[in-house]
Amino acid sequence: xxxxxxxxxxxxxxxxxxxxxxxxxxxxxxxxxxxxxxxxxxxxxxxxxxxxxxxxxxxxxxxxxxxxxxxxxxxxxxxxxxxxxxxxxxxxxxxxxxxxxxxxxxxxxxxxxxxxxxxxxxxxxxxxxxxxxxxxxxxxxxxxxxxxxxxxxxxxxxxxxxxxxxxxxxxxxxxxxxxxxxxxxxxxxxxxxxxxxxxxxxxxxxxxxxxxxxxxxxxxxxxxxxxxxxxxxxxxxxxxxxxxxxxxxxxxxxxxxxxxxxx
Amino acid sequence: xxxxxxxxxxxxxxxxxxxxxxxxxxxxxxxxxxxxxxxxxxxxxxxxxxxxxxxxxxxxxxxxxxxxxxxxxxxxxxxxxxxxxxxxxxxxxxxxxxxxxxxxxxxxxxxxxxxxxxxxxxxxxxxxxxxxxxxxxxxxxxxxxxxxxxxxxxxxxxxxxxxxxxxxxxxxxxxxxxxxxxxxxxxxxxxxxxxxxxxxxxxxxxxxxxxxxxxxxxxxxxxxxxxxxxxxxxxxxxxxxxxxxxxxxxxxxxxxxxxxxxxxxxxxxxxxxxxxxxxxxxxxxxxxxxxxxxxxxxxxxxxxxxxxxxxxxxxxxxxxxxxxxxxxxxxxxxxxxxxxxxxxxxxxxxxxxxxxxxxxxxxxxxxxxxxxxxxxxxxxxxxxxxxxxxxxxxxxxxxxxxxxxxxxxxxxxxxxxxxxxxxxxxxxxxxxxxxxxxxxxxxxxxxxxxxxxxxxxxxxxxxxxxxxxxxxxxxxxxxxxxxxxxxxxxxxxxxxxxxxxxxxxxxxxxxxxxxxxxxxxxxxxxxxxxxxxxxxxxxxxxxxxxxxxxxxxxxxxxxxxxxxxxxxxxxxxxxxxxxxxxxxxxxxxxxxxxxxxxxxxxxxxxxxxxxxxxxxxxxxxxxxxxxxxxxxxxxxxxxxxxxxxxxxxxxxxxxxxxxxxxxx
Numbered sequence: 001x002x003x004x005x006x007x008x009x010x011x012x013x014x015x016x017x018x019x020x021x022x023x024x025x026x027x028x029x030x031x032x033x034x035x036x037x038x039x040x041x042x043x044x045x046x047x048x049x050x051x052x053x054x055x056x057x058x059x060x061x062x063x064x065x066x067x068x069x070x071x072x073x074x075x076x077x078x079x080x081x082x083x084x085x086x087x088x089x090x091x092x093x094x095x096x097x098x099x100x101x102x103x104x105x106x107x108x109x110x111x112x113x114x115x116x117x118x119x120x121x122x123x124x125x126x127x128x129x130x131x132x133x134x135x136x137x138x139x140x141x142x143x144x145x146x147x148x149x150x151x152x153x154x155x156x157x158x159x160x161x162x163x164x165x166x167x168x169x170x171x172x173x174x175x176x177x178x179x180x181x182x183x184x185x186x187x188x189x190x191x192x193x194x195x196x197x198x199x200x201x202x203x204x205x206x207x208x209x210x211x212x213x214x215x216x217x218x219x220x221x222x223x224x225x226x227x228x229x230x231x232x233x234x235x236x237x238x239x240x241x242x243x244x245x246x247x248x249x250x251x252x253x254x255x256x257x258x259x260x261x262x263x
Numbered sequence: 264x265x266x267x268x269x270x271x272x273x274x275x276x277x278x279x280x281x282x283x284x285x286x287x288x289x290x291x292x293x294x295x296x297x298x299x300x301x302x303x304x305x306x307x308x309x310x311x312x313x314x315x316x317x318x319x320x321x322x323x324x325x326x327x328x329x330x331x332x333x334x335x336x337x338x339x340x341x342x343x344x345x346x347x348x349x350x351x352x353x354x355x356x357x358x359x360x361x362x363x364x365x366x367x368x369x370x371x372x373x374x375x376x377x378x379x380x381x382x383x384x385x386x387x388x389x390x391x392x393x394x395x396x397x398x399x400x401x402x403x404x405x406x407x408x409x410x411x412x413x414x415x416x417x418x419x420x421x422x423x424x425x426x427x428x429x430x431x432x433x434x435x436x437x438x439x440x441x442x443x444x445x446x447x448x449x450x451x452x453x454x455x456x457x458x459x460x461x462x463x464x465x466x467x468x469x470x471x472x473x474x475x476x477x478x479x480x481x482x483x484x485x486x487x488x489x490x491x492x493x494x495x496x497x498x499x500x501x502x503x504x505x506x507x508x509x510x511x512x513x514x515x516x517x518x519x520x521x522x523x524x525x526x527x528x529x530x531x532x533x534x535x536x537x538x539x540x541x542x543x544x545x546x547x548x549x550x551x552x553x554x555x556x557x558x559x560x561x562x563x564x565x566x567x568x569x570x571x572x573x574x575x576x577x578x579x580x581x582x583x584x585x586x587x588x589x590x591x592x593x594x595x596x597x598x599x600x601x602x603x604x605x606x607x608x609x610x611x612x613x614x615x616x617x618x619x620x621x622x623x624x625x626x627x628x629x630x631x632x633x634x635x636x637x638x639x640x641x642x643x644x645x646x647x648x649x650x651x652x653x654x655x656x657x658x659x660x661x662x663x664x665x666x667x668x669x670x671x672x673x674x675x676x677x678x679x680x681x682x683x684x685x686x687x688x689x690x691x692x693x694x695x696x697x698x699x700x701x702x703x704x705x706x707x708x709x710x711x712x713x714x715x716x717x718x719x720x721x722x723x724x725x726x727x728x729x730x731x732x733x734x735x736x737x738x739x740x741x742x743x744x745x746x747x748x749x750x751x752x753x754x755x756x757x758x759x760x761x762x763x764x765x766x767x768x769x770x771x772x773x774x775x776x777x778x779x780x781x782x783x784x785x786x787x788x789x790x791x792x793x794x795x796x797x798x799x800x801x802x803x804x805x806x807x808x809x810x811x812x813x814x815x816x817x818x819x820x821x822x823x824x825x826x827x828x829x830x831x832x833x834x835x836x837x838x839x840x841x842x843x844x845x846x847x848x849x850x851x852x853x854x855x856x857x858x859x860x861x862x863x864x865x866x867x868x869x870x871x872x873x874x875x876x877x878x879x880x881x882x883x884x885x886x887x888x889x890x891x892x893x894x895x896x897x898x899x900x901x902x903x904x905x906x907x908x909x910x911x912x913x914x915x916x917x918x919x920x921x922x923x924x925x926x927x
Contacts, residue, residue: 014641015654031656033648078633187633188640191647191736195516 001056001149003047004112006103006132007040007075009068010122020229027229036071039118041078043179045186046147047116048079054149057081059110063091063102072202077193078186088206093219096124100131102217105210107136114155115176119143129178138175145180264354268461272354272468279472286479286578287487290538293576297531299508302495309494312615317493322613326545329392332379333613336416339376340486342369346423347471350464363434370427370436377420377440384413394544401563405542408481415474422470425463429456479578482542489614492539495532496615500606501770501817503730504530504620506627512739522627522733525586526571529621536616537572540565546608546618551849552601556864559601561608561618567593590629597862599625600636603852604731605812610845619731626733639732642858647737650723650744651689652858660687661719663698664705672705675752676719683708683715684754684776686745688764689724690853690888696895697888703917704760704781710920711788715758721748727767727813728854742772749775758784760913762813762887763853769818780814781913782886786823789830796919798832806836807880808912809871809894810847811887821845824886824912831919839878848874851897853889868897876903886912 011018011032021028036044047058060075062068063086072083086102094102107115115133119142120126126142133140146158150170159167160180171177207214215221241248256262315321320337323330346369349361361369386392387409397404420440427433428444431453435441448456478486485492506515506522508530515521523529529537546561547553553560571593575583590596602622609618629635635643642652650657664672673679685704691697708715726741749757749768757778759765768778788794808828814820821844828836842848851867852859872894875883883898885891894909 012641012644012654015645015648017654017656031658033654035644035648185637186640188630188635188643189633190630190643190734191740192516192521192631193633195736 001050001054001113002059002111003050003056003114003116004059004061004107004110005040005044005047005075005080006115006117006128007044007060007062007071008037008118008121008124009034009062009064009071010037010124011035012038012122020231024228024230025226034067034071036074037118037121037124039120039179039181041075041118041186042181042183043116043118044075044078044080045184046179047114048187049184050114050147050149056113059084059112061086061103061106063087063094063099063106065092066204069202069204073197073200074189074194076197076200076202077189083200083202085202085204086206086210087204090207090212090214090218093222094217095222095224096127097131097223098217098221099128100135101221102210102212103128103132104135105212106205107132109205109210113153113173115174117176117178119178119180126178129176133176136174136176139171140176140178141169141171142178143180144177145183147177147183269354271465275468275472276351279475282476283472283479286476289576289578290479290484292582293526293572294531294534296527297529297534298527300504300530300532301508302532305498308498309496312496312498313490313494316496316613316615317490320613322611325611326543328386329383329543332383335375335379336383339372339379342372343376343419343423345369350423350426350467351471353464366434367436370424370439370441373420373423374440377417377424380413380417380420384410384417387413392544394548395542398560401560401566405482412474412477412481412483415470415477418470419467419474422463422467425459426467429460429463431456479538480573482540485539485541485614488535488539489541492535493615495535497617497620499770500819501766501813503623503771506735515736515739520628521631521735522629523621523624524588524590524628524632526568526575526589527586528628529568529624533617533621533624534568534572536621537565537569539614539616540569541614542566543613545611545613546616549607549611549846551603551605551607551851551867551870552861552863554848554870555867557601557861558595558598564594564598564618564621565616589625590634594625596629596634596636599629600859601861601863603812603849603856603867604728605849605852606816607812607846607849610816623731623733626731627735628733630733630735636859638858638860639855642855643729643732643734643737646689646724646726646729646741650741651693652724652855653689653693655693657720660692660722661717663687663692663701664717667702667705673714673716674719675716675748676721679716680753681714681716682754683713683756683758684749684752685715685717686725686749686757686759686764686768686778687717687722688759688761688888690857690892691761692722694888694892697891700760700888700891700911700913703911703914704758706917706920707781707785707913708758711784711794713758713784716752716754718748718752721751723748725761725764725767725771727763727771728856730767730771732855738771742767746772746775760886760888760911762811762818763889766813766817780818780820780823780886782814782824782827783820785827785830785913785916789826794830795921796831796916797921799834799919802833802835804835804881805879806834806882806884807839807875807878808836808843809839809850809875809883809885809890810844811885811890812847812849813853814886815847816845824884827912827916828884831915837878837880839874839880842874850885850887850890850893852893853887857889857892866893866897866900868893869901872897872901872903872907876901876907881907883907883909884912884915885909 012035015033019028051058058080059082060072060080061084062072066087069085072085076083086106117129130140141157143160144157145160148156150156153173154170156170161167241251320334323333424440424444427441435445478484544562550561604619645654646652661674673681687701691701723741723744726738730738756776760781765778765780768775848871849867850871883894891909891911898907
């Protein structure tokens with residue numbers, strides 16, 4: 001099975017102190033360090049595990065600035081067979097639909113049975129996976145937390161639904177799945193792993209190579225524009241309960257009963 | 264003696280020695296395949312170790328009854344060795360005699376050994392000390408093996424005594440075993456005496472050689488291996504073995520595989536450790552992870568590997584083919600991550616078995632295979648990218664210095680230099696609570712008249728626990744960056760407030776200026792009269808000192824912190840007797856252990872707080888930011904909030920500085 005996993009380079013909150021720039025246009029970027037989006041890491045791990053069981057190959061693709069190469073390389077250190085970087089000045093400022101168009105062009109250049117994305121990105125809107133499936137006219141399942149290969153081109157996938165319940169669907173390949181964190185335990189990649197793939201060539205494809213018209217992607221093609229970034233003002237209503245553990249517990253029960261939380 | 268008997272008495276030793284040689288050659292096979300570890304350095308120091316730990320049985324009395332009884336049996340064996348040799352050759356060289364005084368000594372020794380063996384057997388069979396129990400997941404009880412060996416030793420003593428007692432004209436020492444037998448045999452005919460004599464000799468000869476050949480099949484292998492094991496003991500505490508001995512850091516990239524994954528990846532010395540395990544359970548009895556029911560028992564790290572070695576490399580029959588990965592067959596991942604590297608096990612082991620290096624080597628293998636617990640991956644990645652496990656900004660590393668009076672703290676990042684460098688490390692630089700330790704250290708150093716500077720943004724995590732969690736390459740990178748920054752600071756001396764940083768800079772880094780813990784600086788200043796502390800205004804509280812593992816056990820600094828605390832007039836200090844100094848109980852572990860989510864029934868910190876409580880203490884003084892973190896949490900978990908408190912030594916000292924008005 002040939003699997004393509006779409007990954008994104010993001011500033012991870014566990015490695016950064018995120019704050020909003022004074023003009024509200026963006027977060028402060030000057031002291032950021034970047035890594036692979038956490039959900040995407042689960043998607044790559046899942047692809048690797050499927051291929052370990054079923055055979056095939058895993059390709060990792062990222063659309064982003066030239067620096068996104070580092071995260072493609074990191075995922076190759078995890079064990080992905082190929083890496084692909086979609087990078088072009090014309091891609092800058094793409095909205096979700098633009099990103100999905102760029103990824104669609106990359107999917108069509110290969111022969112993939114399955115495309116995985118993360119369920120969402122730390123700095124994203126959880127939209128690219130669904131749009132990519134629609135553009136490809138492939139079936140899509142979101143927030144997938146279990147994948148079982150059934151044979152005859154079908155996957156049985158578990159989805160997390162509201163309230164922690166589980167839903168099981170069969171889905172025909174080729175298809176797109178967006179992967180929920182916790183589906184597996186992604187393997188660790190250290191400096192040693194990265195060094196082992198340091199000299200691997202990662203092809204870079206731009207708009208021309210992907211056959212994308214300049215006005216369909218990037219800032220020009222974007223139909224969604226960010227207006228503002230701000231930290232909401234702290235509201236009122238929070239209440240600190242004081243007293244001994246027993247007293248606090250009693251008060252919580254009282255409050256929950258009063259607000260209809262428990263009967 | 265008829266020729267028939269002579270042939271038998273020649274055959275028994277020849278067969279015994281033949282078998283024993285064969286078994287030993289087979290036992291040596293895995294060691295020859297093990298990784299290298301050059302340990303023929305510092306011979307005089309090694310001889311001293313043998314004299315102290317092997318001959319003088321230094322660590323035995325730490326468990327008093329078992330220890331004293333072992334010493335009796337040990338010296339009994341040493342004394343009786345000459346007699347045993349004499350007995351073996353006796354049928355062929357009847358004139359070979361030992362001095363008269365030796366006869367007296369060996370009669371006493373044999374009697375003492377028999378008494379000790381009886382007590383040991385009763386203890387094993389009826390009193391069953393808890394540390395000998397074998398939890399179900401580790402297999403069957405080991406009592407039968409212990410009793411069998413005690414039985415063999417008793418047989419040797421009794422048969423030797425009977426032989427002596429029944430020999431015509433032989434001298435027996437008054438009130439010893441042979442003397443008792445002589446009394447019992449008094450009046451027996453010559454024929455009976457001759458029969459007893461021959462039977463006793465035969466039984467002794469057979470038992471002796473059976474026992475010799477039985478030794479390499481179980482825990483009594485230590486009778487043979489403990490001497491070399493102690494001779495080859497680790498000389499430097501606090502250090503961690505290199506990934507591969509004899510390989511430079513730069514060569515590490517060329518390695519196909521890292522760390523220990525299969526049995527043959529262990530060094531020959533690590534294998535010798537497994538052979539030498541006495542199964543005495545002292546390591547696990549002192550292991551904090553075992554105590555709080557984490558899935559780790561150092562004793563079984565050894566026993567499981569020894570049994571694995573015996574199975575793969577049997578004494579008779581073919582060696583098994585390539586071994587399975589150790590993780591998943593004899594060890595579990597959680598077992599290997601459970602260790603805090605506190606060193607309590609190594610401090611206790613009477614035969615000098617090392618555990619930390621094995622745990623680190625196994626972790627290196629796990630890291631190399633990507634099998635790192637999820638809870639540790641983000642902190643490791645943040646350390647790699649930012650130099651601290653929380654992803655805090657580099658430029659805020661010295662933010663704690665704002666608000667310190669007297670012109671603030673000199674910063675190398677601003678081009679300032681000083682004779683002494685205060686290496687702060689991550690937790691003390693960034694954690695809001697632990698920053699108080701940094702501030703207190705700065706004030707105390709100032710009052711002691713020490714001109715010091717702090718690196719600032721170019722200081723990275725010391726990597727102490729990164730290394731001990733098996734991420735050697737990340738450690739190497741941190742070491743290089745810090746070494747560079749320390750050299751650039753031009754400091755002639757380093758002071759730390761974090762014992763983990765102390766241990767890293769002193770024992771993991773190379774060519775660093777001398778490193779001191781702030782408690783040593785304080786003790787020196789008190790000694791030399793450069794520092795005098797104000798009396799406590801509230802002297803109702805009782806204080807106790809908790810030895811941090813990396814200050815105490817790993818670096819031998821026990822007295823300086825106590826001296827510093829006792830330098831405060833009016834302070835009442837008690838010891839957590841039985842759990843202090845080199846028997847200190849780990850707080851729960853530092854560095855990455857703060858992020859690890861162990862499978863345990865209780866927190867180590869809670870056990871420690873209860874020990875302090877039992878000693879009658881209200882205040883636990885520590886000298887490590889991780890200890891403080893864990894103990895402050897544990898006081899809350901244990902339900903002693905408001906009744907007990909924890910404070911760092913340097914905070915306590917800072918509160919009693921002459922010019923300050925605050926009070927602890």
